[in-house]
Amino acid sequence: MSLQTEFAPAKLNLALHVTGRRKDGYHLLDSLVVFAGIGDHLRLQPGPLSLTLDGPFAAGLQPDEDNLCLRAARSMGAEVAIGLTKNLPVASGIGGGSADAAAVLRTLTRMGYGLPDNPERLGADVPVCLLSAPARMQGVGEIVTPLPAIPSVPMVLVNPGVAVPTPQVFAAMERRDNPPLPTIPAFSGLDDLVGWLRGTRNDLQPAACRICPQIDQVLRALQDSGAALSRMSGSGATCFGLYDSADAARTAADALSGRGWWAVATELAQPLRRR
Ligand SMILES: C[C@](O)(CO)[C@H](O)COP(=O)(O)OP(=O)(O)OC[C@H]1O[C@@H](n2ccc(N)nc2=O)[C@H](O)[C@@H]1O
Numbered sequence: 001m002s003l004q005t006e007f008a009p010a011k012l013n014l015a016l017h018v019t020g021r022r023k024d025g026y027h028l029l030d031s032l033v034v035f036a037g038i039g040d041h042l043r044l045q046p047g048p049l050s051l052t053l054d055g056p057f058a059a060g061l062q063p064d065e066d067n068l069c070l071r072a073a074r075s076m077g078a079e080v081a082i083g084l085t086k087n088l089p090v091a092s093g094i095g096g097g098s099a100d101a102a103a104v105l106r107t108l109t110r111m112g113y114g115l116p117d118n119p120e121r122l123g124a125d126v127p128v129c130l131l132s133a134p135a136r137m138q139g140v141g142e143i144v145t146p147l148p149a150i151p152s153v154p155m156v157l158v159n160p161g162v163a164v165p166t167p168q169v170f171a172a173m174e175r176r177d178n179p180p181l182p183t184i185p186a187f188s189g190l191d192d193l194v195g196w197l198r199g200t201r202n203d204l205q206p207a208a209c210r211i212c213p214q215i216d217q218v219l220r221a222l223q224d225s226g227a228a229l230s231r232m233s234g235s236g237a238t239c240f241g242l243y244d245s246a247d248a249a250r251t252a253a254d255a256l257s258g259r260g261w262w263a264v265a266t267e268l269a270q271p272l273r274r275r
Pocket residue numbers: 013016025026027028029031093098122123124125126139140141166167170234235
């Protein structure tokens with residue numbers, strides 16, 4: 001089979017409630033997850049298992065055996081040469097590693113390797129990233145319920161350039177028994193989406209802000225740039241802002257890049273497509 005390409009879109013937790021903790025220490029989550037128009041790019045072709053990296057954030061990763069792309073391929077017993085263009089900042093709350101692993105698994109299924117068993121073992125976000133479409137994520141990440149399409153809302157992603165380790169953020173939480181998400185309706189546009197989101201939270205945000213005070217600065221800057229809503233994704237440090245026009249999002253991203261942060265204008269809930 002010839003070269004296969006796959007897009008690994010950034011994952012965004014528009015809302016993330018932490019509702020409990022299992023005996024093994026993993027936390028119970030209730031999250032509205034969507035995907036962005038920006039992401040990593042994967043190339044796979046038959047050959048001895050290998051990984052080559054390029055792209056703006058390649059330097060933050062080693063092509064070693066722990067890389068989630070290689071772990072995903074090994075979990076399927078696949079012999080493939082993988083090329084990864086790393087466009088997403090590493091350890092930044094937008095699921096980069098999980099998105100890459102899921103993209104490898106999707107491609108291997110297309111190449112005839114069958115369906116993966118227990119993909120959550122590779123990472124809590126891998127099941128939802130396999131879908132890469134709007135979903136409610138529950139359990140520790142293994143329960144994924146697809147949702148109706150969400151209108152494509154202009155969005156800016158901002159990362160202050162500080163890697164925030166996910167376990168440290170969970171450990172720094174003050175409350176682990178928060179209420180679940182309210183019922184998720186079908187959204188018709190920015191206004192009703194933002195209205196619903198205002199009744200929700202990212203329960204990891206206060207802990208992440210204590211560990212990485214730059215997150216507060218990013219959230220304030222997004223709000224000042226005209227975002228209808230700004231919030232942190234996952235365990236941080238990447239934050240998103242939602243805007244009423246693509247022009248407003250582009251202007252905000254330009255201004256925020258000027259502060260030395262990674263800032264990109266994109267859009268929310270694009271259907272998964274290869275590019
Ligand atoms: C916070 C989220 O980004 C929300 O989407 C994800 O749940 C994290 O997903 P991930 O990065 O794929 O996480 P994993 O690599 O599976 O786990 C990293 C660490 O986060 C903590 N962790 C993760 C998921 C979960 N439900 N409870 C946890 O307590 C554990 O300490 C775990 O060792």
